[in-house]
Amino acid sequence: MRTLPCLLLLAALPLGAWGDKGHRVISGLAVKGLPPEPRTWYAGRERDLAAHASDPDTWRQDRKEGPRHFLDMEPYGGPDHLPRTLEEAQARIGGDYYRRGVLPWIIQDRWRDLVAAFRAGDPAKVVTASAILGHYIADAHVPLHTTENHDGQYTHQRGVHSRWESGLVERHVQEDALTPLPARPDPAFLDRPWDWLKASHALVPQVLEDDRKADRTTAVDKQGPQRTQAYWMIFWSEQGPVVKQQLQLAGQHLGDAILTAWIAAEKPSAPVQAR
Ligand SMILES: [Zn+2]
Incomplete structure (x- = not known):
């Protein structure tokens, strides 16, 4: 990363996505969707993979970390006008660009790290x-990580961020009710983060509408973080399929990333471990 403009506002931005449970679930789905050979690299290490899936959310003391978890689309004019490089982002919106999120470029960087790890054996x-x-x-599969209204603060829905990505997941998602989708090699993998972010962004209006609907139809103190059981039932009945779809897609896309990285590293065999 090159220049770092004013980052003082970052402390106010939510970092977590999916909560710990969501991230764990996604890593498990990804490994199950891998073909046998690359899957061998993870045999017996699934717990380590899940245990580290939330690590980036604990790096908050580094003020550069926050914007790595999202991309605000509005400053660029919406999902059809996103910059493809950091240089373009800076040229388009100036010094503010980093604070508006750098998620797709971080995915590219961390994918290259994975290729290097496979090469290192x-x-x-x-x-x-x-x-x-x-x-x-x-994180790229969480709708509210693609908008400056990331916590419903512009639509009087504060807290919707965690209600969707961890409230629903913690309360209602059953891991064995999710389907691991098969990983596919993807020569254009480095372009994909933009596609995922666009698809996530398209879900934002309905997430917000369903949250409002659940609030309208249930007695709730909207000033506080508490919601009733009825709220959660309504929000889940509307958004449950979307939450499950996004978890499954995130798992598949991590599988695509792993398989494609393994191929880029010339398909190394996992070393035999004395365990
Ligand atoms: Zn995150």
């Missing part, structure tokens, strides 16, 4: 690099 590094890459890929 070190399973511990492969697992760590996969966990970190997986975290950012997962």
Whole structure:
């Protein structure tokens, strides 16, 4: 990363996505979707992978970290006008660009780390690099990580960020009810983060509408963080399929990333471990 403009506002931005449970689930789905050979790298290490899937959310003391987890689309004029390079981002919106999020470029960087880990032949590094890459890929599948209204603050829905990405997941998602989708090699992998972010962004209006609907139809103290059981049931009945879809897609796209990195590293065999 080159220049770092004023980052003082970052402390106010939410960092977590999916909560710990969501990130763990996504890493598990990804490994299950891998073909046998690259999957061998993770055999017996699935717990390590899951354990590190939320690590980037704990790096908050580094003020550069926050914007790595999102991309605000509005400053660029929406999802069809996103910059493809950091240089373009800076040229388009000036010194503010970093604070508006750098998620797609971080995914590219962390994917290259994974290729290097496969080339180094070190399973511990492969697992760590996969966990970190997986975290950012997962974040790209959270609709509210693509908008400056990231916590509903402009639509009087503060807290919707965590209600969607961890409230629903913690309360309602059952891991074994999710389907691992098969990983696919993707020669254009480095372009994909923009596609995922666009697809996530398209979900934003309905997330906000369903949150409002759940609030309208239930008694709730909207000043406080508490919501009733009825709220959660309504929000889940509307958004549950979307949450599950995004978890499954994030798992598949992490699988695509791993498989493609393994191929880029010329398909190394996992070293036999004395365990
Ligand atoms: Zn995150």
